[in-house]
Each structure stands twice: as C-alpha cells, then as structure tokens.
Amino acid sequence: MTQEIWQSRPADLYGRRTHDRLFNALWGAITVFGGMAALSRWTPSRVAPVSRTIAAVITKREMVTSDVVALTLADPDGGLLPSWTPGGHIDVQLPSGRRRQYSLCGVPGRRTEYRIAVRRLDDGGGGSVEMHESYAEGDTLLFEGPRNAFYLGTGENEALFVIGGIGVTPMLPMLREAAQRGIDWRAVYAGRSRADMPLLDEVLAVDPDRVTVWADDEHGRFAGTEELLAGAGPQTAVYVCGPSAMLEAVRVTRDEHADAPLHYERFSPPPVVDGEPFEVELARSGRVLEIPADRSALDVMLDADPTTAYSCRQGFCGTCKVTVVSGDVDRRGRTAEGDEEMLVCVSRANGRRIVIDA
Ligand code: FES
Structure with a gap:
C-alpha cells in the first residue's frame, strides 16, 4: 500500500x-x-473556448534562472495583442504539435507585448524542453487565447x-x-x-x-x-x-x-483519487492499454504514443477529448463531456474496458 x-x-x-x-x-x-x-x-473554472490561432514574434529570450527561460512576445506588425487579465494564460502550439499552457507574467493588461516563463523539466512530457530548445529571438510562436480561470x-x-x-x-x-x-x-x-x-x-x-x-x-x-x-x-x-x-x-x-x-x-496533474484499473482499447489499431489504478489513461497513452494530444492534464481545456465507441465513462472533467466523449486525462471507466476512436 x-x-x-x-x-x-x-x-x-x-x-x-x-x-x-x-x-x-x-x-x-x-x-x-x-x-x-x-x-x-x-x-x-470560467474558461472560455479558445477559437483562433495568433502568431507572435519572440522579441526577447532570457534565462531568468538556470532552468527557466522567459520569452517576450509581440505582434509581428507592431499592433496590439488581445487583452488579458492577471492570472490568464495562453495555449502555445509547439512545432511538434504539442500544446502547452503558459501563464502571462508581464505587466498587467499590457498588450504591446506578452511575457511567459517556462521551467525546463527533462523528465516531463517534452513540452518544456521543446520550449527551451525551439525558440530564439526573431522566431514566430503560435498560440491561442488568452483565457483566464x-x-x-x-x-x-x-x-x-x-x-x-x-x-x-x-x-x-x-x-x-x-x-x-x-x-x-x-x-x-x-x-x-x-x-x-x-x-x-x-x-x-x-x-x-x-x-x-x-x-x-x-x-x-x-x-x-x-x-x-x-x-x-x-x-x-x-x-x-x-x-x-x-x-x-x-x-x-x-x-x-x-x-x-x-x-x-x-501546474501538474492532480493525483488520481479512487482509481480502479481498467483497459482502453484503441479502435483503429485494436491495441489494448492497461490503465493502473494510480495513473490516468492519458499517461498510459503517452507512453504508447508521445504525440497524443493534451494540454492542461486537469480536465478543463478539452484538448485530450476522444470519441468513445463503447463502454461506460466515469466522467471527472471540469469541462463538458458528451455522452460519447471522454477526457482521457482525468476520466476513467466504470467497467472493465473503454473502446475509443483513436
Ligand atoms: S488535457 Fe486538458 S482536458 Fe485533458
């Protein structure tokens, strides 16, 4: 135990x-x-859906500690970025296709530039390492948002x-x-x-x-x-x-x-509470993944395929939502899950097996 x-x-x-x-x-x-x-x-949370992709140019890249990089972003044409409020974040679309959320840490409400800061986690899901290694001053960064919960x-x-x-x-x-x-x-x-x-x-x-x-x-x-x-x-x-x-x-x-x-x-997923082991069957390949009581389906799916889409890992952004082909879902998300949907970062199975369209 x-x-x-x-x-x-x-x-x-x-x-x-x-x-x-x-x-x-x-x-x-x-x-x-x-x-x-x-x-x-x-x-x-009062998270509004994110609907459009915005391109920003990185005007400054600085290491603020030995493992934290701060990026300053601006509109490529010198215009204003969308309004934001303290506590808000953006969803960054990384070159690999990963999506990660980063809080805005600049001057409150300033729209001529945003600033984000990212701690490098070498044993994380790869997003922070990619943030550190993929962007230099002058590069373009794509994001959605901001939004604030x-x-x-x-x-x-x-x-x-x-x-x-x-x-x-x-x-x-x-x-x-x-x-x-x-x-x-x-x-x-x-x-x-x-x-x-x-x-x-x-x-x-x-x-x-x-x-x-x-x-x-x-x-x-x-x-x-x-x-x-x-x-x-x-x-x-x-x-x-x-x-x-x-x-x-x-x-x-x-x-x-x-x-x-x-x-x-x-900034990290909550521990699984009252988890029971179950199986996820990936309908397209027929592969069956064993989900232990103390891990999320997303964690195991990432082991099998590191490109599996996710962002918040906490059940509110909807990025990891999949279509359920069969099985009874124990829905634990903070954003809506339809009758045939499942947020694999937090939701689990009521029965032994869930079949998903993946
Ligand atoms: S990753 Fe955000 S809801 Fe699952």
Whole structure:
C-alpha cells in the first residue's frame, strides 16, 4: 500500500521525489482528506473556448534562472495583442504539435507585448524542453487565447498569495494588480534557493515589505503550511500556485476556514483519487492499454504514443477529448463531456474496458 501511494503521489513541493518523513506524513494526510476538501472548496473554472490561432514574434529570450527561460512576445506588425487579465494564460502550439499552457507574467493588461516563463523539466512530457530548445529571438510562436480561470476576485480586501517556484508566473501580475487596487495583500514565495526562484526580484519590487521569501537551503527544510499560511485570518482570500503537494497542503489546511475564498492553479496533474484499473482499447489499431489504478489513461497513452494530444492534464481545456465507441465513462472533467466523449486525462471507466476512436 505504501508503495502504491508513493507511485501515485506527485513530486514534493518543488518537484523532487525524495522520501523525507515530513512529506510522507503530509502526503498521507492529503491522500485521506484531499477528496473531501475538493468537494467542499472546488470552484468551477470560467474558461472560455479558445477559437483562433495568433502568431507572435519572440522579441526577447532570457534565462531568468538556470532552468527557466522567459520569452517576450509581440505582434509581428507592431499592433496590439488581445487583452488579458492577471492570472490568464495562453495555449502555445509547439512545432511538434504539442500544446502547452503558459501563464502571462508581464505587466498587467499590457498588450504591446506578452511575457511567459517556462521551467525546463527533462523528465516531463517534452513540452518544456521543446520550449527551451525551439525558440530564439526573431522566431514566430503560435498560440491561442488568452483565457483566464484564475482571477483576482473583485471583492477581496485582504489576500495572501502562496507561491511555489514557477507558480510565480500567474501570481506576479496578480500581486501588481492587488497593489494597484489597494488590497491589503501579502505573499509567501517558496523555492529551493533564491537562485532557483524565477522573477524573485520582480516580486520583491512590487513591495518588499509584503513579501516573505522562503528558501529551503536557508532553513534546511521546505516550508510547512504554518509558514506558507502565516498570518492568514479566517476571512483572508488565499491564492496558491505551485506544485501539487503545496497546493493540496494549503487546500486541506484552509478547509477549517470554509467561508474564506481559496483560489488555486495547478501546474501538474492532480493525483488520481479512487482509481480502479481498467483497459482502453484503441479502435483503429485494436491495441489494448492497461490503465493502473494510480495513473490516468492519458499517461498510459503517452507512453504508447508521445504525440497524443493534451494540454492542461486537469480536465478543463478539452484538448485530450476522444470519441468513445463503447463502454461506460466515469466522467471527472471540469469541462463538458458528451455522452460519447471522454477526457482521457482525468476520466476513467466504470467497467472493465473503454473502446475509443483513436
Ligand atoms: S488535457 Fe486538458 S482536458 Fe485533458
């Protein structure tokens, strides 16, 4: 059982898969209580469909940490890019056909240029590596959007922003907006070391007196929820963006203040909850894939075919939607799945086998 939990859990607060005892205890709590927390606090996203492809030119490419590249984008003809709001993201169409979502981290609302930042994950799905290696200044980048499922609420008087590593990208413009709106805000930015924390100088520049920096190498451990949520009162709106473990820990801890707003955005897929093994039959080839209890159908399909389309891996963008030929789908997506559709990143089978048109 312990091994099963280990295999299904995400990496630690910053993407590591070390077996430290504190994290084991934390993950155990998440495994037990996470589903309940999701039921009580989940807010459906307001994601509008993305409908047109836009070409932008890369006007600046810079490494902001040793493994994070920031790209500045502009209209090739010097015009304005579509309007956007803090927390918004674009869907990048990579040369390989992959699609990946990246938050806009430039000056809020600025339409003469966008900026995105991408952490390279050599053991990821290949998208971040392609982002790092495929684009130079002067190249064209195709994207759809922007769209936004992670807004700064209109009624907030007091807000805490909990940031983990590359989770800073949607948060930086939100901090700037909070400052502009006169919200009583604070931020906790956690990372392995200051050198590993992208855009740290810009976060501090918003208002250094309101930002707490937690660098693991300065404390000898990663931040617990007592540090991440220090000073958050019962009515404080909490925004969190970072790795799954950080997000789940904050979410579980804030459940004691169920009336206070809690907003979060994941950068990695959530762990499978209450998964049962099943089979996916690919109708066109007749190939049958075994889906274990702790993995998504998409993960196994990617093992078989790395070009399988996906983007968010969280059931809201619709990129991975397939047509179901036969079988009963346990629908778990946040975007609509029709009677003969399945989001393979999150949905599962009620029976033993699903046959899909793939
Ligand atoms: S990849 Fe976005 S819904 Fe499945």
